[in-house]
Amino acid sequence: GENVEQHPSTLSVQEGDSAVIKCTYSDSASNYFPWYKQELGKGPQLIIDIRSNVGEKKDQRIAVTLNKTAKHFSLHITETQPEDSAVYFCAPMGGYQKVTFGTGTKLQVIP
Amino acid sequence: DSGVTQTPKHLITATGQRVTLRCSPRSGDLSVYWYQQSLDQGLQFLIQYYNGEERAKGNILERFSAQQFPDLHSELNLSSLELGDSALYFCASSGGDGTYEQYFGPGTRLTVT
Numbered sequence: 179g180e181n182v183e184q185h186p187s188t189l190s191v192q193e194g195d196s197a198v199i200k201c202t203y204s205d206s207a208s209n210y211f212p213w214y215k216q217e218l219g220k221g222p223q224l225i226i227d228i229r230s231n232v233g234e235k236k237d238q239r240i241a242v243t244l245n246k247t248a249k250h251f252s253l254h255i256t257e258t259q260p261e262d263s264a265v266y267f268c269a270p271m272g273g274y275q276k277v278t279f280g281t282g283t284k285l286q287v288i289p
Numbered sequence: 290d291s292g293v294t295q296t297p298k299h300l301i302t303a304t305g306q307r308v309t310l311r312c313s314p315r316s317g318d319l320s321v322y323w324y325q326q327s328l329d330q331g332l333q334f335l336i337q338y339y340n341g342e343e344r345a346k347g348n349i350l351e352r353f354s355a356q357q358f359p360d361l362h363s364e365l366n367l368s369s370l371e372l373g374d375s376a377l378y379f380c381a382s383s384g385g386d387g388t389y390e391q392y393f394g395p396g397t398r399l400t401v402t
Binding site for chain 2: 210222
C-alpha cells in the first residue's frame with residue numbers, strides 16, 4: 179500500500195511567520211494531492227489541493243507545491259494567524275481512490 | 290457546515306455489543322468514505338462506496354461492515370465491540386468518478402466500556 183510520511187509532526191511559529199509542512203508518498207500512481215485542516219473536536223476540512231499536472235497552486239495565504247519526480251508535496255502558510263492553529267493532514271490519492279492519510283502535523287501559532 | 294451529516298454524535302456501549310453509525314452525504318455526492326480516528330492518531334481509511342457499490346477497501350476489520358443504500362446514505366456496522374474500537378468515526382462524501390475532493394461530517398464518538 180501507499181506509504182505516506184509527513185514532517186514535521188509538530189510545528190510552533192510566531193504569529194506572522196511562515197509555516198511549511200512536507201508530505202512524502204510512495205505510490206507513483208497518486209494523482210491527487212490534498213491538504214486537510216482539523217480543528218479540535220471537528221472533522222477534517224479540505225483547505226487546498228493540487229492535481230498531478232500542476233506544480234503549484236495558491237489560495238490567499240495558503241499554497242501547495244508538488245514535486246512528482248521526488249514524490250513529495252508541501253503546504254505553505256504565510257502570515258500565520260492564531261486561527262491557523264490546528265492539525266494538518268496530507269492525503270495523496272491514487273487511481274483506485276484508496277486513501278492514505280499522513281500522520282498529521284500539529285501547528286501552533288503563538289500570538 | 291460541510292453538508293455531510295452523521296448520527297449519532299456520541300455512542301457509549303459495552304464490549305461485545307453491536308452498533309450502527311449513519312452517514313448522509315452532501316446533496317448530489319455519490320461517494321462515501323468511512324474513517325476511524327483513535328485518540329491522538331491519524332485517520333485510518335476503512336472503506337469507500339460509490340453509488341451503492343463498494344469501491345475501495347482499507348484497514349477494515351472483519352467485525353466491521355458497511356453499505357450504501359439507494360438513497361445514497363451509508364451505514365457502518367461494528368460488531369463484537371472491543372475496548373480498542375473506541376474512537377471517532379468520520380464519514381466523508383465526494384462527487385464521484387474523477388472528483389476526489391472529500392467533505393467530512395462532524396463524526397461519531399464511540400466509547401466502548
